[in-house]
Amino acid sequence: MSKTVVDYDTLSRQAKKKKYTKKGTIYLILILFTIVNAYPILWMIMNSFKTGQEFAFDPFGLPNEWVFVNYVDAWVTANIGSYFFNSLFVGITALFICILIGSLASYFLARFDFKGRNMLYGFFVVGLLVPIHATLVPMFILMQKLGFMNTHLALIFPYIAFNLPITIFLLTSFMRSFPKEIEESAIMDGCSVFRIFWSIILPMSRPALATAVILNFINNWNEFSFALVLINDDALSTLPLGLANFAGQYTTNYTAQMAGLTLVLIPTILFYLIMEKQIVNGMTQGAVKG
């Protein structure tokens, strides 16, 4: 930034004043944006510690007395613990398989020349455009025929399939950037193709793998529509589905709803604050490049 030095006192004072009002306006707008972004969440967390009566009487202030009865209600009536476990199980299983088979496919697509390679790659990447909702009805019927309805497999397979395009896209473009010589000495030493993948290419792809893992996890963790259609059993529900059902049943008990939401929200926000850089990079890269 270059600043012009002005000797004229009044002029500089005027300029300064102008600069400060400008800065002030910018701060004002940014603070307003922050309030609009954060207040709905804070409002909800705050009220989750109030009794229903206090919430009705004073919805804006801090709780007079912090009560935890809503949390007991939410934990007992909604099986949040079990939803949590289901979400983790489905999310991590799908993520693990998707990264494994996705990175293996990316390795061949990125490091080898064969007929139809570009077409195959394009075919995978086109999957980014498939609208999930156009597949809900056929997926429902397919899962019935496969006998997967109301099992976690009914979620794991679609989650893998719908995350493969972005996974393969990110990993292939990353693996392509390595120089060709990387594998040559290993080939000379007689390493097998899969050995090269496992001990050379995969470790080198760590940054892209991290992005892919985060994207996979967030997508799976937040996914709702497949769970809604393919899971009918409360004991198998994932968090988004369980929460939607819980809120649907307790429509008038607002403070309990808020406690349930807060229980789900806190781990997400902690995860976000701890891994902010990777999450933001992953989600913006995944979005822009996709």
Next chain:
Amino acid sequence: MHLLKNRWIITVGILPALFIYLLFSIVPIFISFYYSFMSWNGFSEMQFVGLANFKELFQDSVFWLSVRNNILVVLASVFGQIPIALALALLLNRKIKGAKFFRTVGFMPVVISTVVISITWRMIYNSEYGMLNNFLEAIGLGALAQNWLGDPTWAMIAVCITIIWQFVGLYFIIFLSALQTVPNEILEAADLDGASEWQKTRFVVLPSIWNIILVSIVLCISGSLKTFDLIFVMTSGGPANATEVMATYMYNKTFEGLRYGYGSAISVLIFIFSMVLILITTKLLRRKEV
């Protein structure tokens, strides 16, 4: 690139990913096409009805209402999210205390599960206890209080505001990181030439991030076409179909109305509609670029 003599190794490497991707992402689309010519309620025998589902669909006024609402969501996203995000990014793209804080809070809604956001906003819009009406009353504008989600004239607007709120942060961060790539030398040169801030923005900054803006618009369109969770949880398409979009209508017809063939026909149209819109926008925006 390496040539591999052993073709089957490539097959082994790519097949697992290809198989799952095909079966759970591509095949369902084609099954939808097939089922859209059928009529059955999930239990009865499938009956071939030719184009009857489509004929009915084209005369179904609720379907066209849902198409209109879908377009409204797309427009609200493109003309709401992108300009707000761009303006905020331009404001924050300077030396500002607390810039990191603004970024962190700005991106936060993007990582929160849509179901949590929907339930929270459903409570914000609640006519009796909602934050919005309470706020309006507190500042003396109680007359403006509405039953936001229960009133057909307001429901769609309320839903669109939530959608804008949810994703402004994504584009905000995308633009912010694009702005940091604008070369400083050019900006300094413009400073020396006495360019005003507006001129710098208009003639240097915006042209150099134009590509990212275009990508974001395409992203915004394809993202808002996928809207389902949010509306499903907030209103289920009501009141009186006022917030029905194609995906919620498809869900309601198929799984509530048990008209699987009809639902499949809607799925097919969702698919075609999304593809056409994405193709048109990419074409249009590419042309402008040249």
